[in-house]
Amino acid sequence: MTLRNAGVGQTVTVSKITGVGAIKRRIMDMGLTKGxxxxxxxxxxxxxxIEVTVRGYELSLRKADAELIEVQ
Known part of the structure; x- marks a missing residue:
């Protein structure tokens, strides 16, 4: 499942970032790392x-970026 498919009010854990290069680095710099x-x-x-709370702050992500983040 990806972050894009997660429902409102749901808490999920990042399991993998499937992007490569600069996009993967940008997502990780925003605090979205494995675990x-x-x-x-x-x-x-x-x-x-999509607006999410991660590491104590609010973050807005585009659907395309949320699709690159696998969660469980």
């Missing part, structure tokens, strides 16, 4: 962006 808990706060009406 990190992520709480899905909101999803915009059209599904983009």
């Amino acid at each position: 990190t808990s992520v709480y899905v706060r909101k999803v915009a009406p059209l599904g983009d962006p």
Whole structure:
């Protein structure tokens, strides 16, 4: 399952980041690393962006970026 598929109010754990190169580095720099808990706060009406809470701060992600983050 990817972060894009996680439901609002759900807490998930990052298991893998499938992106490569600069995109993977940018996602990891935002604090989304393997083993990190992520709480899905909101999803915009059209599904983009997704607002999550990670490591104590709010973060907005595009659907394309959320699709690269595998969670459990």
